[in-house]
Amino acid sequence: AVTDADTIAAIVTGGQQGAVSIIRLSGPGAVEVASLVFAPASSGSAWTDPDQSHRVHYGHAMNDENQKIDEVLLIVMRGPRSYTAEDVVEIHAHGGGICASRVLQSCIQAGARLAKPGEFTLRAYLNGRLDLSQAESVASLVSAKTVAAADSALAGLSGGIGQEIVELRTECVSLVSEIDAHIDFSDDLPPVETEQVADRIERVLQRVESALNTAKQGKLLSAGIQVALVGQPNVGKSSLLNALSGYEKAIVTDIAGTTRDVVEADIVVGGVPVTLLDTAGMRATEDAIEMIGVERSRAVAETSDVVLHVIDASRGWTREDADIFEGMCEVSTPMMLLVNKCDLIVGQRE
16 A cells, blocks of 8 residues: 555656756655665765755665666755655766666665655645645646746745635635624624625635636646637638748648648747647538548637637638638637738739
């Protein structure tokens, strides 16, 4: 059975290539396991002593046959002054995957258990080191795609939203207690100040609304939005995607119906991650492959956060544009009308 008494270990620097990889141990036996793996360069090193916490030690990682497998740095962080509030040991090995994997294997052979995904943060939560909102902010910070998303997650990690929730709960409990007291002991207490209570309730509601808006903004910054480019064939959807992304992601030709499948491009607008979805031109067609593309276009438009309906300024507003517009209006997705190829109109006037 898996318990908090287990000492867990994992590579915490991810799978990307780098110069350094970090293997983390956490649990009551973290120092003991590390002592079976780590050989300090100095024979007189007393790195296992409690007063040696939060110091860096140089040495080698050893396997179960007492052979050197890497040159490493070791840091001991005694609980509760650690990420998990338990005894934590971090071994800084060379990157590249092989060295870190060998060190991790030695830790497991010495008595540690491979940590489950997110288990270090789970222990931090269970041990009171983080509250639930802070634990969620850790995941958001690690997966942040923009500076704004990272700043938002860091603010949550600092305990902003969690502290606000605690204060709101305290105020609600105080209000309920005060109202209950006036109901149960109305003869012994002065009359309730209804306006004052109403003002307090109104302030709580405003703070709750503000907290919800903050959560929505954080979700937007973390997850981003999907924007579908829809319209007739050859209105410039693919050219628009290429121009906004700065890459030739989509094939552009004068032949209508070039785009048959959904083409994606990721950009950042105002600190918000945006996934642009270039879809097949919507029109009546007998081409079986193009028909599939048109159906996918409709499906993408229905599941996107925003739809950009692109029209060709040189053609003007056509019956086909109206049909597409009416079809998109049946979907609850917010839609914007975008007039493209305006430079052709200028050319015609000149």
